[in-house]
Amino acid sequence: MSIGLPGTGVGAAFYLLSALWAPVRTLLGRGDRRSRGFGIALVAVGIIAALSLATIALSLALPEARVQVITLEPDAASGGLSTTLLLVALLSPFGTLALIMLVVRVGAAILTRRARSIAAPFVDDALVGLGDESLEVAS
Amino acid sequence: MTIQTPAGASRSDMAGARAPATTASRPALTVIVPAYNEAASIADTIASLLAQTTPPETIIVVDDGSTDATGEIARSFGVTVVRPARNTGSKAGAQNFALPLVTTPFVMAIDADTTLDHDAIELLSRSFDDASIAAACGFVIPRYVKSVWERGRYIEYLFAFTFYKRVQDHYGRPLISSGCFSMYRTAILRAEGGWPTRTLAEDMDLTWSFYRSGHGVRFVPEAVSNPIEPHTYAFLAKQLRRWSHGFVQNVSLHWRGISGIPYLRSAVAVATWDAVIASTLYLIILPIAAVVFGNPWLLLGYLIDAPALLVPVLAGAVPRREVGRALASFPAFFIIRSVNAVFFVEAVWSEWILRKSFLTYEKGH
Numbered sequence: 001m002s003i004g005l006p007g008t009g010v011g012a013a014f015y016l017l018s019a020l021w022a023p024v025r026t027l028l029g030r031g032d033r034r035s036r037g038f039g040i041a042l043v044a045v046g047i048i049a050a051l052s053l054a055t056i057a058l059s060l061a062l063p064e065a066r067v068q069v070i071t072l073e074p075d076a077a078s079g080g081l082s083t084t085l086l087l088v089a090l091l092s093p094f095g096t097l098a099l100i101m102l103v104v105r106v107g108a109a110i111l112t113r114r115a116r117s118i119a120a121p122f123v124d125d126a127l128v129g130l131g132d133e134s135l136e137v138a139s
Numbered sequence: 140m141t142i143q144t145p146a147g148a149s150r151s152d153m154a155g156a157r158a159p160a161t162t163a164s165r166p167a168l169t170v171i172v173p174a175y176n177e178a179a180s181i182a183d184t185i186a187s188l189l190a191q192t193t194p195p196e197t198i199i200v201v202d203d204g205s206t207d208a209t210g211e212i213a214r215s216f217g218v219t220v221v222r223p224a225r226n227t228g229s230k231a232g233a234q235n236f237a238l239p240l241v242t243t244p245f246v247m248a249i250d251a252d253t254t255l256d257h258d259a260i261e262l263l264s265r266s267f268d269d270a271s272i273a274a275a276c277g278f279v280i281p282r283y284v285k286s287v288w289e290r291g292r293y294i295e296y297l298f299a300f301t302f303y304k305r306v307q308d309h310y311g312r313p314l315i316s317s318g319c320f321s322m323y324r325t326a327i328l329r330a331e332g333g334w335p336t337r338t339l340a341e342d343m344d345l346t347w348s349f350y351r352s353g354h355g356v357r358f359v360p361e362a363v364s365n366p367i368e369p370h371t372y373a374f375l376a377k378q379l380r381r382w383s384h385g386f387v388q389n390v391s392l393h394w395r396g397i398s399g400i401p402y403l404r405s406a407v408a409v410a411t412w413d414a415v416i417a418s419t420l421y422l423i424i425l426p427i428a429a430v431v432f433g434n435p436w437l438l439l440g441y442l443i444d445a446p447a448l449l450v451p452v453l454a455g456a457v458p459r460r461e462v463g464r465a466l467a468s469f470p471a472f473f474i475i476r477s478v479n480a481v482f483f484v485e486a487v488w489s490e491w492i493l494r495k496s497f498l499t500y501e502k503g504h
Binding site: 008009010011012014015018019022025031035037039040043046047050051053054096097100101103104107108111112 | 301302303305306308309310395398399404405406408409410412413417421443444445446447449450451454
């Protein structure tokens with residue numbers, strides 16, 4: 001099962017960064033002995049290279065199209081605006097990803113604190129908030 | 140010979156419950172094959188199990204109320220065939236029906252339309268040398284790649300299993316131990332209550348439940364399975380409806396519980412964002428923007444990531460010597476991705492906005 005839009009969207013940015021970080025994680029001694037992460041990092045580098053080459057090729061082959069795509073105006077010729085919008089377009093998935101990660105982290109901290117504060121001795125932390133009432137009380 | 144099982148159903152051919160020996164030593168493994176009207180494919184599935192370098196100790200086919208010759212064909216291979224009094228209603232239900240009969244420490248579930256590479260079980264079994272591992276899954280690649288839907292799925296799987304799933308495995312959190320081909324520790328599976336039937340994506344539900352219980356899951360890319368993927372839109376629609384609603388149901392069910400599991404919670408959050416927001420932007424905003432701004436070049440957004448997709452796809456295709464097939468199938472991916480997005484947006488709308496939970500299991504491969 002693939003969820004959402006495989007290959008694009010924020011998911012692509014997430015897995016790209018995860019793959020690039022994997023060998024660093026291994027070198028820092030936090031990796032898993034099963035997978036050192038160099039293979040997936042190589043694929044990630046290949047993806048970045050392919051995207052860069054495609055962008056350059058598109059710019060050379062279709063300079064007018066590039067301006068149109070970036071500025072949304074067929075007759076616009078502002079290079080400065082183009083560059084700004086291009087950067088925004090490239091960075092927005094990563095900015096969105098950073099925002100999602102921040103929300104997830106803060107949300108997790110709040111949930112953990114709340115779970116601890118309401119946990120009775122017979123309630124299993126791991127099951128708090130499962131959504132299925134019958135599973136909330138540990139056996 | 141017919142024996143009454145604890146569940147009150149007939150169990151045939153107990154004498155033939157053991158698969159014939161072939162080569163190497165057998166893992167202490169029982170394979171459960173849930174099957175409903177799979178006469179066309181069940182023989183290939185059982186044959187591939189019997190031809191493994193380490194064949195399973197026992198094979199149990201659950202003939203889940205088939206109206207065709209599924210049971211007879213399975214029985215002809217000398218494996219155990221059990222048949223519930225009536226259809227269990229889902230794949231998970233059929234698998235659970237056979238679970239009480241399992242006496243081995245490991246159990247595997249495989250779809251009745253799936254074949255395995257000859258060493259798949261042997262490779263998957265090695266994961267369990269690590270005592271923390273509760274489940275392991277392998278690489279999935281469609282057996283037939285002919286229709287546009289099969290081609291799209293072929294590229295989707297090449298991409299996902301070559302890149303996304305390997306990344307998830309590096310961080311110790313494969314998002315799903317695929318239902319079509321996964322192996323489990325029997326005791327842990329039983330402790331979880333068997334395969335859950337509360338959502339339409341029992342494999343995702345079970346995987347996340349394992350993580351919440353502190354167990355590990357592994358992805359073994361070398362262990363390859365070949366399911367038959369939907370070859371028509373009608374079958375594809377059933378499968379995507381099940382998957383999309385199953386995902387949304389699992390997020391609703393587990394979101395608090397997985398909030399304490401770092402990489403998993405991030406991967407699920409990102410997947411949810413892409414399923415909800417990115418899919419909506421992709422389907423609605425992009426064409427509207429192209430019309431509003433009178434700029435058809437904006438529609439390039441649908442293809443702009445093609446180079447990025449092609450790298451993992453080729454990385455997966457080259458070792459399989461399927462570069463030609465991958466390149467020929469590549470355009471179909473963009474069609475299936477758009478269809479995928481439609482189903483996920485619909486599932487979110489139905490489950491979260493309209494509060495209508497879809498729980499009818501529709502078989503669609």
